[in-house]
Amino acid sequence: MTAGLNRRNFLQLGATAGAAALFERWGFAQAAQAAAPADRAAQMRAAGASTPIKTTKLYDNLWLLQGAGGNMAVQTGKDGVILIDSSFSTAVPHIKEAIAALGPDAPHALINTHWHIDHVDGNEGMHAAGFTIVAHEKTKERMSKPAEMKLFHMSLPAYPAGALPTVTFADTMKHDHNGDTVERVHYEPAHTDTDIYIHFHNADVLHCGDIFFNKSYPFIDEGSGGSIGGTIDAAQKSLSLAGDKTKIIPGHGPLGDKTDLKAYIDMLSTVRDKVAALKKSGASEQEVIAKKPTADLDATWAHGGSPDMFLGIVYRTV
Ligand SMILES: [Zn+2]
Numbered sequence: 001m002t003a004g005l006n007r008r009n010f011l012q013l014g015a016t017a018g019a020a021a022l023f024e025r026w027g028f029a030q031a032a033q034a035a036a037p038a039d040r041a042a043q044m045r046a047a048g049a050s051t052p053i054k055t056t057k058l059y060d061n062l063w064l065l066q067g068a069g070g071n072m073a074v075q076t077g078k079d080g081v082i083l084i085d086s087s088f089s090t091a092v093p094h095i096k097e098a099i100a101a102l103g104p105d106a107p108h109a110l111i112n113t114h115w116h117i118d119h120v121d122g123n124e125g126m127h128a129a130g131f132t133i134v135a136h137e138k139t140k141e142r143m144s145k146p147a148e149m150k151l152f153h154m155s156l157p158a159y160p161a162g163a164l165p166t167v168t169f170a171d172t173m174k175h176d177h178n179g180d181t182v183e184r185v186h187y188e189p190a191h192t193d194t195d196i197y198i199h200f201h202n203a204d205v206l207h208c209g210d211i212f213f214n215k216s217y218p219f220i221d222e223g224s225g226g227s228i229g230g231t232i233d234a235a236q237k238s239l240s241l242a243g244d245k246t247k248i249i250p251g252h253g254p255l256g257d258k259t260d261l262k263a264y265i266d267m268l269s270t271v272r273d274k275v276a277a278l279k280k281s282g283a284s285e286q287e288v289i290a291k292k293p294t295a296d297l298d299a300t301w302a303h304g305g306s307p308d309m310f311l312g313i314v315y316r317t318v
């Protein structure tokens with residue numbers, strides 16, 4: 001993978017402080033420390049080992065779990081435990097501990113929101129603990145072969161059989177479980193082409209995965225079919241499902257609600273429109289970045305980091 005570190009990508013990632021800040025915001029704090037690109041997955045896993053899991057109650061039998069990777073959720077009850085996403089492999093002991101603290105219910109299903117390492121790397125460990133892995137069919141497809149994440153200079157081997165989803169679907173899956181209706185729906189390509197949302201109807205909780213980064217600029221995986229327009233469409237679809245009291249779990253960032261999601265869509269749309277206009281006028285990617293079109297948004301969304309990486313993604317996918 002080190003061989004894949006071409007000059008353009010190196011400049012893109014290294015010459016701006018943005019990458020480090022974004023990594024941190026996305027819960028990859030350890031990975032933000034610059035080291036050999038090949039070590040990034042190892043650094044993320046180190047963060048998974050050292051970061052405790054914070055549990056927040058959302059409903060009678062539904063909790064938000066937050067650690068080093070993407071935000072997780074747990075539903076408990078006599079029908080068995082449902083877990084959404086599995087963080088890094090090294091976080092598995094912490095996840096098991098957090099679930100055990102919620103009660104004695106048996107493992108049932110682990111649902112992956114999409115294929116990224118910070119959401120599926122714990123799959124093998126949770127599967128070994130008794131969870132059946134459920135995901136969109138493309139999540140299984142992408143996890144089944146080696147992958148590259150060029151923006152992070154990461155090269156990932158195919159996941160072992162025990163980590164792969166064994167129950168997959170193309171569009172939707174819905175069933176009653178632990179007194180709630182649990183609906184899983186595939187988004188059109190957005191953050192990736194594997195994204196789904198999970199909607200707990202009675203609890204009024206919506207897990208959006210990484211189509212929603214609450215209170216920060218997002219990472220969008222253009223190498224997996226992601227785009228700024230698709231992300232906006234998916235966020236709008238999610239917003240249409242939400243009521244005033246709906247708790248909305250983002251892939252990263254704090255628990256959100258309709259107001260947060262609306263603000264996120266407004267930010268994405270503003271940046272998309274500005275970058276699209278500049279691109280149409282003939283500006284190159286570096287020229288767009290140099291114009292700092294997000295200057296007035298950065299205080300709210302960049303959290304001290306540079307928005308350059310986000311602008312590059314928008315430019316390339318608009
Ligand atoms: Zn993520």
Ligand SMILES: [Zn+2]
Nearest residue numbers: 114116191210
């Ligand atoms: Zn992701």
